[in-house]
Amino acid sequence: MLGNVSELDIRLIRVFLAVVEAGGVSAAQTALNTTQPTISAQLSSLETRLGFRLCHRGRAGFALTQKGSQFLDAARRLLAAAEGFRLEVQHINRTLSGTLNIGLLGQIDPVANKNIALAIARLRARHEGLYFQFTELSSSFLEEKIINGHLDLAIGYFWRRLDTLDYFSLFRETQIAYCGSSHPLFDQAGTLSREDVAEHQWVWPSHPLPEMPAPTSIERLTALTDSMDGAALLILSGQHLGFLPQHYAARHVDLGQLHALNPEQLRYEVCFHAAVRRSTRQSDLVSAFLTELMDVFGVG
Known part of the structure; x- marks a missing residue:
């Protein structure tokens, strides 16, 4: 009687199912891409391992025995379970x-x-x-x-x-230099040169990027912060000039609270x-x- 199901057993069971679905050994030759004697030998090998006859085959035609019919149902459940296992493992492999x-x-x-x-x-x-x-x-x-x-x-x-x-x-991201509405440069902002803004106090990042050239001497960088909101407050106060992301400053510009000093020259890309x-x-x-x-x- 068949004990543990091996890979060989699975192959032989697939042959048996192919023969059943084809309706006989001769008809299964095409599906299995092998000869009739080979298929008959494989069925005999499976019957030997099981300890009982699965089907009648010969000149009288192909027919399942009673035990063969019972085995057919069990074999289909086994292979369906194996396919389900395969798909589940594939899903595990694909799913994070x-x-x-x-x-x-x-x-x-x-x-x-x-x-x-x-x-x-x-x-x-x-x-x-x-x-x-x-x-x-x-x-x-x-x-x-x-x-x-x-x-x-x-x-x-x-x-x-x-x-x-x-x-x-x-x-x-585009960053542009701005001044607040109460800053002395506000009414002139738009076309100011670097020389025009160099003598004023600036808020500056604590860790500026290499692509950020300082707009003035280090003595004029009197406020350092890595907080965008903090920099914006200092600029809005009118006490400092400073760079802000263009998208961030846009709402303050629309409200008349900020003005770009020179959007063509006093800008950089990060x-x-x-x-x-x-x-x-x-x-x-x-x-x-x-x-x-x-x-x-x-x-x-």
Whole structure:
């Protein structure tokens, strides 16, 4: 009697099912792509392993025995279960689960935010067991949190370009120099030169990017902050000039609270990157999200 079902047994059972579905040994030759003697030998081998006869075959035609009919039902259930197992394993292999900890620089351009949301939607549509946890941080903390393992991936602009991190360019942001409505330069703003603004006090990032040339001497950079909201408040106070993302300042410009000093000259472009630890770059979760990000932003 058949004990543990081996790979050989599965092959022989498939032969038996093919013969039943074809209605006989001769008819099954095409489906099995083999000869009638080989099929007969395989059926005999299966019957020997089972310890009972499955079917009558010969000149009188093909017919299942009573035990053969019972075995047919059991064989179909076995192979259906095996196929279900195969599909389930494939699904496990395709499906990601877990939590991605994402760090974001605050006040990202709405268009860029929409693309990030699209990347999330695409990934979640395929992997319902995947969850996201977001933390909003200033640039000075994003890299630190990635390195110490508190974040899996961060989106922002980075000035240090650490050897232990990989950086992937996503999109660019325009930053323009502004003054507040109570600043002495407000009524002249629009075509001011660098010489016109160099003697005034500025708010400046604590960690400026290489692509950010200082608009004045270091003595005039009298307020340092990595907070965009903090920089905006200092500029709105009329006490400082400073750079803000164009999309962020737009609402204040519309309200007459800010004016660009010279949008053609006093501006610069910063590149936003996705940053990940090199040790986690090949993580399935991180790699899948990074791939989606680069696809929706059209980079890579």
